[in-house]
Amino acid sequence: MIKKYLNDSIECLAKIIALTKEDIENIKQAKHDEVGPHSELKTKLLAAFEINKKALDAELVKLASKHPEKNIAELLDDEIKDKLSELRAVLLELKDVNREYAKSVVVVKEFFDSLVGVMLGKPTQNSYTDKALGSSKDEIFKARV
Template sequence: MIKQYLDEAIAELEELISITNQDIQNIQKADHSSVDEHTKKKNELVRKFEKTKSQLDNELIKLAQASSGTDLASILSDEIKDRLGDLRSSLERLHKVNKEYAKSVVVVKEFYDSLLKAMMGAQNTASSYGDSKNSSLADAEKLLKLRV
């Protein structure tokens, strides 16, 4: 059962990585046609991963309790240890890809903020993202109906 949960978790992470890489490529091409679809799919994958991870944790706890006092590392097979290493590697790759994605999103957001300021003549240089005090920029965003 542990191997099955590990395989599921790794597959879910790999799909998240793949979709995020596609999102990065789409940002570079200025193609936002699949943003909504990818966001929904990634949210679903995160929920699935959290569930799978919880089930994996429960199985590992049961195994540890059943072998009271014995080190868990000595109980697990080499195959399971390898898969745990693969899980960790997938998590690290996802972290790296998410950082790259976040950088791309910030660059695009800053570009649109500067473009809006130039077009609408906004005086305030603060970021419009979540800044309700900068009403002229917020109004400009509504006017242009931009989606990033």
């Protein structure tokens, strides 16, 4: 069962990583409508991962309690140890991909916040300044020829 839970966990995380990478590309191409549906799917995959992780933890605790005199590493075969290493690597990859995704989301949010601020005449507190979008709210609506 441990192998099954490990494989299922890795599979869930791999799908989340793939969707997140796709979301990053969609954000870069301003295809924001395609990002929303992925959030719901990623939430479901994350819930499935959490269920698998809890089951995996329970199996490892059960195994350790059956053999309290041994270290858990001694109880696991090489294939399970390799899968645990793979799970760790996939978790680290997810962390990196999520960091990149967060940067993309923050940049887009700041841009839209500043755009709304300029349109409504409200000052903004982000990296986009008035000179980047124009010095007055009327300028935002003028087309440059």
